[in-house]
Amino acid sequence: MKNKGKDRTESRRDFLKNTAILSAGAMAVSGLVSSCGDQPAESGEKVALLTASGELVEVDPSQIKKVRKEKLGELQERGREGLAGHHWVMVIDLSKCKNARKCMAACQGAHELRPYQHHINVLQMQDTPSTAPYYMPKPCYHCDNPPCTKVCPVNATFKRQDGIVLIDNERCIGCRFCVAACPYSARMFQWFEPDYTEEQKNRVYDVELNVPQKRGTITKCLFSADRLRKGQLPYCVSACPNGVYWFGDKLEDAVTNGTSKETRKFSELIKENAGYTYFEDLGTKPQVYYLPPKNRTFDYEPVDKFLKEEQPSTHHESSTH
Amino acid sequence: MSSAPLHSDLSDSTSYEKIREDLIRPLHKNTFGNQVWIRFLIILILLGAFAYGHQLIKGLGVTAMRDYSAWGLYISNFVFWVAVSLIGSLISSILKLLNQNWSTPITRISELIAVGAITMAAASIVIDMGRPDRVLNIPLHGRLQSPIIWDFFIVNTYLVISLILLYLPLIPDIAILRDRMTNAPKWQKKIYELLSIGWQGTQSQWKLLKRAILVMIILILPVAFSIHTVTSWLFAVTPRAGWHSTIFGPYFVSGAFVAGASAVVIAMYVFRKRQNLQAYLTDKHFNKMNLLLILTMLLYAYFNINEYLVAGYTWQRLDGKHLQELFLGHEAPLFWLTQILGLVLPIILLLFRPMRKPLPSMIIAIFVLIGAWIKRFLIVIPVQFNPQFPIQNVPEHFTHYIPTYTEIVVTLATLATAILIITLLVRIFPVVPIWEVAHEKGFHKIFKAEK
Structure with missing residues (x-):
């Protein structure tokens, strides 16, 4: 997840997103979802947080909030x-x-x-x-x-x-x-x-x-x-x-x-x-x-059109998160 | 206790008392056979409940449905139940409005079948849902654009109207039972007391009742046509070859009458035998009912020809593939067996009068009913294996559909429930309407005198 070439708001959103994913620790910044306008006053102190992509970032403690219950509703909206x-x-x-x-x-x-x-x-x-x-x-x-x-x-x-x-x-x-x-x-x-x-x-x-x-x-x-x-x-x-x-x-x-x-x-x-x-x-x-599939210069190698039997009880090599 | 005369119509000398006692008599005895039958049905239902519990816990994956057959047996059953339920309107409403008075003794049978079937139609939909726990989302978040919403409201409306149409003509009969069944168990007497809602048979009560019945038999007509038309639209509104057909509405409605009429013939035979109603459900009734069945089957055959010939004549890309599968492919044996044994042969056989006698016509009706059920299966499932793009990168068994035991057991349980509903109702209510038959025989005055 690269953040290069993005304005401040977008990278903040990005950051928020990453932290939200990280929220196994039950703490995340969610106040940043809302526009920059209604941010609380910054205290000058900074807290270090690790994002999902492994970046260490600093954030003002006043902006740290517990993940609220409405989160689902916000995402849905x-x-x-x-x-x-x-x-x-x-x-x-x-x-x-x-x-x-x-x-x-x-x-x-x-x-x-x-x-x-x-x-x-x-x-x-x-x-x-x-x-x-x-x-x-x-x-x-x-x-x-x-x-x-x-x-x-x-x-x-x-x-x-x-x-x-x-x-x-x-x-x-x-x-x-x-x-x-x-x-x-x-x-x-x-x-x-x-x-x-x-x-x-x-x-x-x-x-x-x-x-x-x-x-x-x-x-x-x-x-x-x-x-x-x-x-x-x-x-x-x-x-x-x-x-x-x-x-x-x-x-x-x-x-x-x-x-x-x-x-x-x-x-x-x-x-x-x-x-x-x-x-x-x-x-x-x-x-x-x-x-259209024109001027194709490589070989067509047919593979099996069907998978082997479905195995409902075993999940595959799973998520990126 | 005199037994009813066999194979003969009621003679003119029959008294009202005799009619009444003939029709009440079966309610007095809870035969051993009946008890075994009810227990058998309950066992089937419990097995079905167990299978459904399994499905609830594991998910719909325990069925044979997969992404290329997202609708399977349950939706076929739903269509079938809706179809069967339509007979209530045909016999109680259409025939009555056309003054076809011969149908009087079978009106209640058809209404009982309607109530049992429409209940199971509603149940089938819930059984098919991936998230039955969210069933309230339908009224909460319902979108009027979706035919499922139309179906949801119309099925419930039809259920209510069917119940009313079953109940209204029962009121005077229940009052008779209240007065006559004095040796019945306490709970049963209580039911009669409650449901007869103070019926005394006064002139004003009769007037009100007859008007109410007339209103209901007119009201049920558009609802009945809507319910099956909307059910057909569940398929017809999708851009799928084999479903996207403009005649699906009338095609389904005509097919529904075939299914329902054959169910009535079977039920007539069973009740006639079990309750000794040979004098009330006579050969004449079987004859007429089977003529009606022929008529509905001819109509259905007409729509079948329209549906398959027009698509088959142009043989467009996907239509052609679909019909190839039905006529000559995997589904061909089932398709032709259904069309021949369930439609063509019954029409031909029933043209001969001896075949319209109770026993032969009941056997034919069983074939017609099973055919009607398989036909729904053939309408619902094969189309889904014929999408625009080839089916690839899924397990091979995704390309066909054979119902699992879970689905079959649940299906049998819905059948058992419908039959149990009917069985229990005819345990306490007369299966042939007493006052209507008596009226027909010219015993109006007795009712007015009875206070």
């Missing part, structure tokens, strides 16, 4: 609101994907998923028998006309102002209507109890990370809403070694490549490469665009 003035968009360059599956691993790690749960899933595709096969990463498309949020009976899944479709697993009743409604198979259900320790289970639920996962509720790709809040690229985008992913803001008309960090005009990238979205006839208006 800001998670529902989203980031004003953005409309996130992803571009996936199919000509680049070599099936490294680093995106899948990073995603499963961050969101604490089982090996068969894929917020992002790299599929092996072949359009026709006479054309070359290719690999196709498939996250949630964060549709602008999402069939899934419409059918939710309790508003547990919703679309935010920045275009992200999220799920609140503290609200979800587990009816799975959204799974039935999603034509892209983007949604998964927690059929079993996640293998958490009591401590992991009792963490404050972050709706933008969907962690801790909860049995009997839905989980899905979140466009890494927690990372976007910190001004960082999504987990999958950052993890890709092959330059497959571009991620950015449609309103700025700019997308950044997760590997090369090159930034380009979104509209140009789409136009030059004949970018498209899947199944436009469904009218769902996906916000994940694809660049």
Whole structure:
């Protein structure tokens, strides 16, 4: 988690976030969530705290507060609101994907998923028998006309102002209507109890990370809403070694490549490469665009399309936290 | 105690007293068979409760449902129960409004089935929920856009109206029981006393009752059509090949009448046998009821042809894949068995009069009812294995669905509960309405005299 090149407020938020994660010691700074305006007067004294990323930082003791109970409510509220003035968009360059599956691993790690749960899933595709096969990463498309949020009976899944479709697993009743409604198979259900320790289970639920996962509720790709809040690229985008992913803001008309960090005009990238979205006839208006698998210069090596049997009782190599 | 005449209609010389005693008689005896039957049902229900407890503790993972079959047996059961419950409205409401008076002796059977079935429909939904502890989120955070909210309200409305429609015509009968069943156990007499709500059979009471019944049989019509139409929309509003169909509403409603009518035929046979009601549930009633069943099956076959032929003719990408699976693939044996044994063959057989006699028609109705249940399964499950993108990077068994023991036991328990509800109700209430049958025979005056 790098904080370079960010203004003071953002790094403070970042810091807050890290400390909140660190809150195993039950102490964290949460007053900083609110704007800088209503900070209490500083006393001049400083207390040293270790952040989750291992940095030692100093903070005024007056700003240290116990994690409040409303924390969950605050996270839910800001998670529902989203980031004003953005409309996130992803571009996936199919000509680049070599099936490294680093995106899948990073995603499963961050969101604490089982090996068969894929917020992002790299599929092996072949359009026709006479054309070359290719690999196709498939996250949630964060549709602008999402069939899934419409059918939710309790508003547990919703679309935010920045275009992200999220799920609140503290609200979800587990009816799975959204799974039935999603034509892209983007949604998964927690059929079993996640293998958490009591401590992991009792963490404050972050709706933008969907962690801790909860049995009997839905989980899905979140466009890494927690990372976007910190001004960082999504987990999958950052993890890709092959330059497959571009991620950015449609309103700025700019997308950044997760590997090369090159930034380009979104509209140009789409136009030059004949970018498209899947199944436009469904009218769902996906916000994940694809660049066709052209000029591929590496071999296609098919791998097993199915995993070995599911092992519900063993959690995989688990979380980053 | 004289036994009722076999296979003959009530003769004109039958007295009101005879009708009354014939219909009350079964309530006097708690036969050994009945006690065993009730215990058997309770054991099934306890097994189901145990299985459901297991599911509550372990999560829905104990079912065979997975991410590519997120809805399974429980949702099929839900659709099936809603379907069966619709018969209450068809017989009590539509036939009555059409002055089809032959249906009088079977109105209560159909209402009992409606109440038992709609209760289990509601239960099936809760059983299917991943977080049943949050069921209150539905009224608390309900969003009007969601068909589940529509279903939630309409199922509850239908349950209430069905109960009222069962109860209202019972009032005069309960009053008769209150006056006649003097040797019944204390609790039973108490129930009659309470539920007869002071019925004396005065002219104004009759007027009120008849008006109330008329209001309810009209009210239940739009609710009944809504409940199954909305249930079909749970599927039709999703952009899935095989579900996203404009005829799903009427397709489901017509199918519902098939399921319910066959359930009524089976129940008629059982009650006729067990309660010696041969004089009240006659061959004539079976004949008419089976003609009605043919009519509903023809209607359902018509919608089936529409549903499959139109999609099959164009054979669009996913529609084609779905139909390939149904017609020729994995699901083909089940699909064709259901369509032939549960629909085509019954229609043909029932066209012959001897087949509409009680025993043969009951056997045919069992096939129709099982077919109706499997058909729901075939509507709900295969579509989900046919998404836009291939199913990959999950265990191979995610690509098919075979219900687990837990699901099967819970399902059997819901069936047992529905039957138990009906069994217990007919233990204390007459299964054939006394006053309505008597009215039909022209004994109005007796009721007015009875104070």
